[in-house]
Amino acid sequence: MPNQNGSVYGLTILSPILDDEKASPSHDLQIRLYLSTLPTGANSPFAKSPGTHLCRLVVMDDVVYVGAPSIEEHLQSKYLVFECNLDATGEEGLEAYLRGLAEHMPDHLDAIWSHCVGYPGAADVQAFIRYMKACQVETTFFFAAVNNKSVTESLRALQTQRAVADFIASSQGMEASRLQAKFVEFAAKLKAEPLPKPGSMGPKRDIKSGGRNE
Amino acid sequence: MSNINGKVYAMNAITPMKPWKSWVLRVIFFALGEFPALQQDLINLSFIEFARWVSVPRRKFPYLAHGQAKEDLRYDYLLFFSNFNGTWNQYIDAFSAVLASGLNLIWRWSEKFPGSMPVTLFKEYIARVQFDTDYYYTAYPHATANDLKSAHVVQASFESLSAQAGNYTPEEFAEAFLGFVLQVQAHLGETGEAPVVF
Numbered sequence: 371m372p373n374q375n376g377s378v379y380g381l382t383i384l385s386p387i388l389d390d391e392k393a394s395p396s397h398d399l400q401i402r403l404y405l406s407t408l409p410t411g412a413n414s415p416f417a418k419s420p421g422t423h424l425c426r427l428v429v430m431d432d433v434v435y436v437g438a439p440s441i442e443e444h445l446q447s448k449y450l451v452f453e454c455n456l457d458a459t460g461e462e463g464l465e466a467y468l469r470g471l472a473e474h475m476p477d478h479l480d481a482i483w484s485h486c487v488g489y490p491g492a493a494d495v496q497a498f499i500r501y502m503k504a505c506q507v508e509t510t511f512f513f514a515a516v517n518n519k520s521v522t523e524s525l526r527a528l529q530t531q532r533a534v535a536d537f538i539a540s541s542q543g544m545e546a547s548r549l550q551a552k553f554v555e556f557a558a559k560l561k562a563e564p565l566p567k568p569g570s571m572g573p574k575r576d577i578k579s580g581g582r583n584e
Numbered sequence: 585m586s587n588i589n590g591k592v593y594a595m596n597a598i599t600p601m602k603p604w605k606s607w608v609l610r611v612i613f614f615a616l617g618e619f620p621a622l623q624q625d626l627i628n629l630s631f632i633e634f635a636r637w638v639s640v641p642r643r644k645f646p647y648l649a650h651g652q653a654k655e656d657l658r659y660d661y662l663l664f665f666s667n668f669n670g671t672w673n674q675y676i677d678a679f680s681a682v683l684a685s686g687l688n689l690i691w692r693w694s695e696k697f698p699g700s701m702p703v704t705l706f707k708e709y710i711a712r713v714q715f716d717t718d719y720y721y722t723a724y725p726h727a728t729a730n731d732l733k734s735a736h737v738v739q740a741s742f743e744s745l746s747a748q749a750g751n752y753t754p755e756e757f758a759e760a761f762l763g764f765v766l767q768v769q770a771h772l773g774e775t776g777e778a779p780v781v782f
Contacts, residue, residue, distance in 0.1 A: 372617060380636050382663070385644065386652050405719040410589050416721040424667050426594045427719040431662055432596055434713045443600075445651035449645075451596070451778040454666045488621060488648035507647045510639045511613040512624055515729040519736060527735035528727055528775060535772040536767055546754035549761060557746035563756045568723040570775065579722065584728050 373509045376517030378423065379458040379467070380509040381404055383502055386447040389431070397485035398429050400447045410569070415475035417569035423521055424524050425454035425483065468499045499569040525566050529541045533560050543583050587653060587717045590725020591778040592633060593675065594717040595666045597695035600659035601610035608641050609662070609693045613637065625683050636661040637690065657678045662694055676707050680766040695714040726775045741767045 373380050374469050390396040405427055408414065416422045428451040435442040458467045471479060476492035483489040488504075490497035516524065532570070541549055587594050601609065616622050626632065642657035668675050678689060678702040687700040693736040724732065730762045752760060 372613070379633075379699075382638050382665075384640075386648060388645060389653070402718050408719055409653040410586070410719070410721055411725070414721045422719075422723060424592065424594075424722045426596075426665070426717050426721070428596055428717050430596075430598070433600065433659075435721070436600065436694075436709075436712060437695040440600060441658055442661065443657055445645075445657075447657050453596075453636070455667070462769050468735060469666075472717060474731065482750065487652045488650040504648060507638055507640055507644065507646065510610060511616060511637045513623065513632065515627075515630065515633050515636045516732050516736065518730075521723045523738075523739075524727075524735070526731055527739035528724060528731065531731075531735040531738040531772060532775065534738055534768060535774075538769075538772070541709065546758035547621075550749065550752065550754050553599055553757070553761065554745075554749050557742075557749065561746075569721065569725065571726045578691065 372512055373464075374459065375512045376516040377457060377459055377520065378514045378517050379456050380512035381452070381454040381456060381464065381467075381513075382507050383450075383452040383454075383505045383507050384430070384507055385450040385452070385483060385489070385505045387450055387486055389445045389447060398431070401450060401482055401485050402429055408478065410519045412567040412570035415478045417567060419470050419474040420522055421457035421470065422568070423455040423457070423524075425456075425464075427451065427452055427472075431443070441531055450483070455514065464503075465499050468502050469495055521568060522565065525568060529563065529566055530560065586720055589720045589722050591669050591722075591728050592722050592725065593670070593672065594665050594720045595664070595668065595672070596715050596717060597664040598715065599662045599664075599697070599712045599713050601639070601662055601693050601695065603642060605693035606641065606660040609639060612672070612689055613639075622715050625686055627677060629682055630730050630733070631675070631678070631728065633667040633669070633685070633732070635666040635668075636664070638665070659695070665721075669730075673707075676710055677703060680706050688711075702725065712731065726777070728775075730775060731775050734773060737771045738768045 383408055387401065390397060424528070430449045430451050433443065433444050433450070456466050456467050470490040472495045479492040486499065490501050492498045542550060544552065591706045612617070640661045640663060642660050647654055680700045684700045691697045696709070698709050700706045727735070741764055744761060748760065749757060
């Protein structure tokens, strides 16, 4: 199934946006205005809804005319594109993810999708799931660099990577029995540490290298 | 609007295709999916976290009634969404340099595609068919695709060592720890704020 790559699901949704001459500002602009105020870091609503690796929301105004001799044509509707890379397997997994969105961020969903044709609201979860699936288009080819790890596993691994680097640096030349005791203590402490929040930049550290990237 | 969040860039592009050509492309993507060895160049471009192509037939744009006007299109459309690390120029340059034949195989079915080499015309085409992202979220903005791959290598080695650590004599542990360091030392790169991009 092209939507699936390992344990990661590639969800693509195109929701037609309401076309109402009387609306001011227009519905597409209202979506854009709302999205511009939505936090993107650890306070993002998608950070609170489990299983989202990366996602984007895009207002697609029209198709693109690439020049003669191709034919110029236009869409009848503008579309809200929701492109999401999430932890799910199959249709049941997708429905569980959509249910999670409806439960964790219903106000945001309503504020965004209420400008779209036929949106039933997130309060009726089944209707919401049906609506999102009606707007889904099948992904033709889906590539994932890491396709067998969940968001939780990836956050845990990044936390471990950082801690292990510090531990190795601080244990250089340590005597064997002390090294073993320190490592056992370190491993237990790391295991008990809370997971970094999705969407966060992690603990603030001094940047050791870097600079301008032309 | 922002195409960037932390170390990742969201790119969107849409290109028109004659309907019969989109079927050729579907066959190519099917082969690419069935034979993972053909994806090797894409895997080697290790700054791509996720990418997808979505071919939307001209009569398959979602239609929900409720007064929505039906689309009346002559072309099918190929949507491309990529999540990559680095700058737009780095990405397109690398795409063109490493994946030229692969890109041609995918986009040659789109109208007016100039080919991925030379890169100047390719960049002009991508700039024309690209549209901007309004909202972009990532669960790990401080990490690149390579950071993620490396972190999972470290995690696996760490779990293996910590499961046995208490059972070793100090000398055995010191040797196992040295082996662990050798395994992970190339995977301990720093994560954090992205460099300032101009």
